[in-house]
Amino acid sequence: MTIRIGVVGAGFIAGRHVDVLSGLDAVEVAGVADPRTDRAEVLAGRAGAAAYAHWQDLLDGERLDALWVCVPPHAHGEVEEAAVDRGLPLFVEKPLATDLATAERLAGRIDAAGLPTAVGYHWRYLDTLELARELLAGAPARMVLGAWLDRAPRVDWWARQVGSGGQTVEQATHLFDVARVLVGEVESGWAAGSRSPDGPGDILDVCTAALRFASGAVGTFSSSCLLPRGLRIGVELVAPGLGIWLTEHQLTVTDIDGERTIDREVDPFEAEDRAFLAAVRGEEDDVRAPYGEALRTHRLAVAVANAAADGGTVQL
Ligand SMILES: NC(=O)c1ccc[n+]([C@@H]2O[C@H](COP(=O)([O-])OP(=O)(O)OC[C@H]3O[C@@H](n4cnc5c(N)ncnc54)[C@H](O)[C@@H]3O)[C@@H](O)[C@H]2O)c1
Structure with missing residues (x-):
């Protein structure tokens, strides 16, 4: 089964993940969202994906199997909540947020939903x-x-x-x-x-x-x-x-x-992406920092x- 991925954020670390993901079999980077549309377009173009200015349009516009959240620390919160509402497995870059309250709130939502998650403690x-x-x-x-x-x-x-x-x-x-x-x-x-x-x-x-x-x-x-x-x-x-x-x-x-x-x-970036994809497929659980574990750090x-x-x- 081909896993269709959405990527939120189109900066440095998103580029690392997109380059790994677009080189893997049975994986398709479907869309990339960034308010810096120039960045979204360049990164989406590299993967043959669609570019969006807002992650909401990415979630509405694509049928996705998992979401990679590669935004700066201050931009966590709403995007993860929207993904949880849609039952989307989440790969989230560290740190979980600038503060603890946001991360604790998201951990509670993610835990209740029982979704596969991974955090980029590579x-x-x-x-x-x-x-x-x-x-x-x-x-x-x-x-x-x-x-x-x-x-x-x-x-x-x-x-x-x-x-x-x-x-x-x-x-x-x-x-x-x-x-x-x-x-x-x-x-x-x-x-x-x-x-x-x-x-x-x-x-x-x-x-x-x-x-x-x-x-x-x-x-x-x-x-x-x-x-x-x-x-x-x-x-x-x-x-x-x-x-x-x-x-x-x-x-x-x-x-x-x-x-x-x-x-x-x-290559730890490739290894963490492969491990999360295997978990999303239900094949293997070698996710070493799921959200709850990352929360402790x-x-x-x-x-x-x-x-x-x-x-x-x-x-x-
Ligand atoms: N695991 C690692 O070793 C590693 C390495 C580098 C960065 N990171 C983490 O990744 C995160 C991003 O870092 P970066 O270096 O890629 O930063 P960056 O500034 O290069 O890229 C971040 C991008 O997110 C975009 N963005 C901001 N708000 C957004 C929103 N609401 N929706 C969509 N996009 C939004 C910005 O416009 C920017 O293009 C940081 O938390 C950083 O700590 C992790």
């Missing part, structure tokens, strides 16, 4: 993350250091608090998600953030958090968007006799045998962001 599909998890099964992590030291992405919504929710919610959320996979749930913590007069937009441009996990492990997570290019983006773990440094591209393992670096062999990211803004305790 690091979960890295073969190198799987390897890290296997290594840590024999020597659980005692410490984690997450860092996202980067430049501010050059999209108009990113450096505005109301647009993105800030760097912790928008970017460092990947680090919290990986830490939840490799170390487990966070119990408590503390965070601080700050903003320099010449920082981008109105968001905190440096943020750091110290967290305690239920396992007894401890962690620090730091982010900044003040740099001209990416400096350090990944998660470092310390376990008895084992050190791990995981980035989106590589895993470096340090143990008694020395140090070795392993490149990823999986979002709760943590929002709690850290709030604590950083207030200079205080992470309220979970």
